[in-house]
Amino acid sequence: MIEIDVVKRIKTASGEVDMHAKVDIEKGGFCSLFGKSGAGKTTIMRLLAGLTDPDDGVIKISGKTWYDKKNKINIPVNRRKCGFVFQDYALFPNMTVRRNVDYASVNKSNVDILIDMVGMTELKDRKPATLSGGQRQRVALARALAAEPEILLLDEPFAALDADMRNTLQNELKTIHDTLGVTTILVSHDKGEVFKLANKVYVLDDGVITNVGSPEEVFTDNTISGKFKFTGRVLKVEKADCLYILTLSIGTEVGHVVATHSEAHDLAAGDRVLVYTKAFNPSVRKI
């Protein structure tokens, strides 16, 4: 259980504001901080990891206090057990893939298992400078996990990758999270990514949490009273006479949906969509 209740003065797009972050995350959960650049997402992660000090407040992890302004408690970064995957990956250039992971490892026998888990065994003797973005990302993840963190913090880890690589790595991250069950917080500004990975999302705007809930609750339009609704990804948009045929991937299935011009004109492959229908349901009322 992670309880964060802190105040920090931050600079946002609309000037300096006092960010008041109150976040509760269950142990083993996958939570996402969603919002525009400069909304304070990364700051919350840095406060949690101890890389930035809050101005006031309390941070508690599983009953242990990491930060308490009033009682002057501030556990240093290196004793907090927060695995942090940085946006630029921050791999140590002087070490090979294996040594990067080994440097962080609490249990030396796990090093090769983790490298294997992220599919980097063949490249384990390479230096980071010779790796692609996706490969660096994998090493950074393996390295963070090697330190056996209580919380895994991912700061827009897929932002610099192309769509295919992002998709692959998202799936791998999901598998790793399901296997290891480490509490994970993901900073993201990609709704699709949040939908796919997180079970709870905090929406931030200028340092204020404006919405909390499951991705479904937060992102889908609640005014639609659909009897069944799914979220899917557009794979292809084809024009057929005066209509459009959308090829959608929903969960693990792929299907076709007919759409009108007004529905389909602003859709492109890769977009996230909500597919819903209203069942025809006659109502009876006494007259």
Add this chain to the structure above:
Amino acid sequence: MRELLSPLILTFELAAVTTFLLAVTAIPFAYWLSSVNFRGKSIVESITGLPIVLPPSVLGFYLLVFMGPHGPLGSILEEFNIRLVFTFEGLVLASVIYSLPFMVQPVQAGFEALPVSLKEASYTLGKSKFQTFFRVVLPNIKPSLITGIVLSFAHTVGEFGVVLMIGGSIPDQTRVASIAIYDQVEAMNYGTAHFYSAVLFVLAFLVLVTVNMVNRKISGKTI
């Protein structure tokens, strides 16, 4: 032969001791400078960099006054029967001060160019500041360290004004190669002067070639 080689040996002894002392003191100092921000930091940096712009004789003169038997430091040391002027130890102290910016500036620039996230990543992986410094920070600024060490060494080999003021020209004590060259020219012994000069010339060239090759190798370019 011993007499002929003495100034060269003394020069390299002085340069080696000075460079070692600078590596031990100036690298942590440069790290501190790169990681703090305080009012008056530019003043501290200016004092550190002063030996670059100051005429060596000016620096030498003030060090002589400061370290001499009647100077603030010299008079205290005199109580302990330690004398710095016209001794090898005095030369070392003067050289450390004189070559300080040549170690501090490249190394500080190296520290500052290193992404902060590397240090932060090491901390989040449970490593102490000490471990982070020796296993992540230092190995990743190798070119700057080599530059700092070589510049300090070469600069100490080449100093003249400060050495003359503090050390004079005592054989086997303070007569380093640059002073010996001057002495030999004054005595019209051009042959010996040529010998010392040629040795310094060739060594200086070899050192620079080696540094450039090492730095190009580290950054992965062709030699």
